[in-house]
Amino acid sequence: MTRILLSEEAILRAALSLVDAEGLEALTMRRLAAELGVATMSLYGHVPTKDDLLLGVVNMVTAEIRLPDPATPPWEALRIVTREFRRVSLGHPNLVPLIVRQPPTGSAGLLTLESALDAVRRAGLDPAMTAKAYRLTASFAIGFVSLECGGFFKPVDVAAGETFAPIDVSAVPRVAEVGPYLADWDADEEFERGMDVLIGIVSGWAVGS
Amino acid sequence: MTRILLSEEAILRAALSLVDAEGLEALTMRRLAAELGVATMSLYGHVPTKDDLLLGVVNMVTAEIRLPDPATPPWEALRIVTREFRRVSLGHPNLVPLIVRQPPTGSAGLLTLESALDAVRRAGLDPAMTAKAYRLTASFAIGFVSLECGGFFKPVDVAAGETFAPIDVSAVPRVAEVGPYLADWDADEEFERGMDVLIGIVSGWAVGS
DNA sequence: ACCTGAACACCGTTCAAGT
DNA sequence: ACCTGAACACCGTTCAAGT
Numbered sequence: 095m096t097r098i099l100l101s102e103e104a105i106l107r108a109a110l111s112l113v114d115a116e117g118l119e120a121l122t123m124r125r126l127a128a129e130l131g132v133a134t135m136s137l138y139g140h141v142p143t144k145d146d147l148l149l150g151v152v153n154m155v156t157a158e159i160r161l162p163d164p165a166t167p168p169w170e171a172l173r174i175v176t177r178e179f180r181r182v183s184l185g186h187p188n189l190v191p192l193i194v195r196q197p198p199t200g201s202a203g204l205l206t207l208e209s210a211l212d213a214v215r216r217a218g219l220d221p222a223m224t225a226k227a228y229r230l231t232a233s234f235a236i237g238f239v240s241l242e243c244g245g246f247f248k249p250v251d252v253a254a255g256e257t258f259a260p261i262d263v264s265a266v267p268r269v270a271e272v273g274p275y276l277a278d279w280d281a282d283e284e285f286e287r288g289m290d291v292l293i294g295i296v297s298g299w300a301v302g303s
Numbered sequence: 304m305t306r307i308l309l310s311e312e313a314i315l316r317a318a319l320s321l322v323d324a325e326g327l328e329a330l331t332m333r334r335l336a337a338e339l340g341v342a343t344m345s346l347y348g349h350v351p352t353k354d355d356l357l358l359g360v361v362n363m364v365t366a367e368i369r370l371p372d373p374a375t376p377p378w379e380a381l382r383i384v385t386r387e388f389r390r391v392s393l394g395h396p397n398l399v400p401l402i403v404r405q406p407p408t409g410s411a412g413l414l415t416l417e418s419a420l421d422a423v424r425r426a427g428l429d430p431a432m433t434a435k436a437y438r439l440t441a442s443f444a445i446g447f448v449s450l451e452c453g454g455f456f457k458p459v460d461v462a463a464g465e466t467f468a469p470i471d472v473s474a475v476p477r478v479a480e481v482g483p484y485l486a487d488w489d490a491d492e493e494f495e496r497g498m499d500v501l502i503g504i505v506s507g508w509a510v511g512s
Numbered sequence: 513a514c515c516t517g518a519a520c521a522c523c524g525t526t527c528a529a530g531t
Numbered sequence: 532a533c534c535t536g537a538a539c540a541c542c543g544t545t546c547a548a549g550t
Contacts, residue, residue, distance in 0.1 A: 100515085123543060133516050135544085144543065191404055197455045201470040204478055211477035224477075225484035229450065230497055237446025241438065246406045261410040268420035268433075269413055275434035288439055291504050309534085332524060342535050344525085353524065 100132060102140045106150045110186070113151065117188045121148075152192050153200035158182045161209040168217035169293055175210045176235050176289055183239045190243040194236050218300035227296035234292050238285055247276040309341060311349045315359045319395070322360065326397045330357075361401050362409035367391045370418040377426035378502055384419045385444050385498055392448045399452040403445050427509035436505035443501050447494055456485040 108130050112121050123144055127134040141147045159182050162174040183190050198207045210232075214224040241247065263270050317339050321330050332353055336343040350356045368391050371383040392399050407416045419441075423433040450456065472479050 122541085124541085135517080135546095136515055138544075139514065191400060194403070194449055195400055195453050197453065197457065204470055204475050208475040208478050211481045215477055215481070221481045222484045224481050225488065226493065228481070228485065229447075229456070229488065229493060230500075232455075233446035233450055233497065234443050235446065236449055237442035237444065238438075240403055240445055240449065241442055244404050244406065246441075247438070248406065261413055266413050266417040268424055269417050272420045272424070272430045272433050272437070275431045276437065279434065279438065284435065284438060288442065291439075291501075295500050331522085333522085344527095344536080345534055347525075348533065 100130065100136060100140060102150065105130065105137060105140055105147070106154050109147055109151050110154060110189075113188050114186055118192070148192060149196070149200065152189065152196045153202045155182060155186050155189055155193065156198075156200060156202035156206060158185070159202070159206050161205065162213070164212065166213075168213045169297055171213035171216075172210060172231065172293060173289060175206065175213065176231060177285075179206070179235055180239050180242075180285060183243065187243040190239060194240055214296070217297065219296070220301065223296075223299045227299060230296060231289070231292050234288055238288065242281055247279070309339065309345060309349060311359065314339070314346060314349055314356070315363050318356055318360050319363060319398075322397050323395055327401070332356075357401060358405070358409065361398065361405045362411045364391060364395050364398055364402065365407075365409060365411035365415060367394070368411070368415050370414065371422070373421065375422075377422045378506055380422035380425075381419060381440065381502060382498060384415065384422065385440060386494075388415070388444055389448050389451075389494060392452065396452040399448060403449055423505070426506065428505070429510065432505075432508045436508060439505060440498070440501050443497055447497065451490055456488070 105126070109121055109126055112126060112129060123137055124134050127137055130137075137147075141150065159175070159178045161178070162171040164171075166174065183193055186193075196203070198204055207228075210228060211224055214227050215221070219227055314335070318330055318335055321335060321338060332346055333343050336346055339346075346356075350359065368384070368387045370387070371380040373380075375383065392402055395402075405412070407413055416437075419437060420433055423436050424430070428436055
């Protein structure tokens with residue numbers, strides 16, 4: 095039989111594959127061990143707990159974010175980080191609930207945060223305004239990706255035709271009217287537009303602008 | 304012994320109390336039954352499954368959102384719905400991950416969506432632009448509440464002093480510099496400002512404005 | 513040193529039995 | 532009709548034992 099080289103790296107990689115392929119609920123220590131051809135308890139030699147494993151998986155995905163060169167013009171750099179956050183998230187939609195919940199305390203999260211903050215600081219905002227600008231753009235990006243990956247707008251479409259809530263469609267005429275437009279959209283384009291709007295706003299906060 | 308009146312309403316209410324008091328992971332069918340002084344399996348007479356129970360709890364919380372009078376000036380009505388969404392979410396922070404993930408397919412979710420869409424339509428945006436406007440403001444609101452309830456900015460503060468990620472603080476100077484400002488903010492004020500910015504933008508989309 | 517099986521204290525849910 | 536206990540197929544994790 096093939097020899098299994100167990101390591102934290104290998105475990106995290108297998109865990110991510112499992113989540114990508116079958117969802118978060120498919121990731122159990124037993125199933126993951128089986129996937130690696132190893133006894134369940136062998137995992138605990140490399141990962142202290144399942145929660146730590148999840149943190150590691152989120153950090154691994156965060157590390158996929160390609161950070162802009164530090165010499166990139168500031169607002170373009172912020173655009174790149176934000177765009178990359180969404181690109182990587184869409185690559186692992188099953189992990190998005192965890193990504194969104196996880197503060198950037200891991201090494202990859204801190205480097206990503208550093209890149210975004212550096213861009214805004216280089217653009218001329220002072221530390222306090224930089225924090226404000228980051229919270230605003232991050233709120234938009236995280237909410238957008240949450241809605242996009244959560245299929246938030248898909249069932250609304252159904253509300254115009256099916257009834258699977260105990261409510262008459264005639265009671266929500268605007269949902270019936272706008273529902274189809276909620277479900278049918280160009281997410282790429284709308285993300286860019288939203289980003290433009292917000293970066294346009296915060297760029298006005300630069301001292302002396 | 305006191306007679307327990309079991310009903311879906313009573314079960315959902317007890318489930319919400321449990322989640323509010325001890326978090327999502329404390330909500331198990333066994334624990335919930337014990338809390339109600341009832342056998343575990345009695346719950347299944349009123350709720351088909353645990354997932355349905357969670358949907359019901361989210362719907363119950365969504366129903367706490369106080370919708371504006373239909374005669375309220377449109378943009379002020381949208382502000383009220385958005386503000387109420389945040390107020391109710393902050394009242395049940397442990398439930399926020401679920402609220403954020405849950406498309407508005409329940410009766411309360413549909414009525415809330417209806418209220419927001421009605422406001423934008425009354426302001427003069429056509430259905431397609433209404434959908435765009437809703438997605439933009441909802442992205443902001445959901446992302447903001449996610450970050451706020453997730454303690455997203457708290458650990459960043461620590462990064463300036465403690466080391467609990469395998470990374471040198473000197474490698475993230477901007478995090479060290481801006482971190483304290485990220486953690487120290489007036490969330491109420493910033494939410495209002497962000498809402499103002501976005502509603503200001505979408506109000507410009509009205510035909511003939 | 514690294515890996516393992518059995519065991520413990522939990523889960524959600526099915527089902528046949530009680531009242 | 533409504534509630535229940537035992538049982539089933541799972542969990543994450545501890546621990547003593549293997550190599």
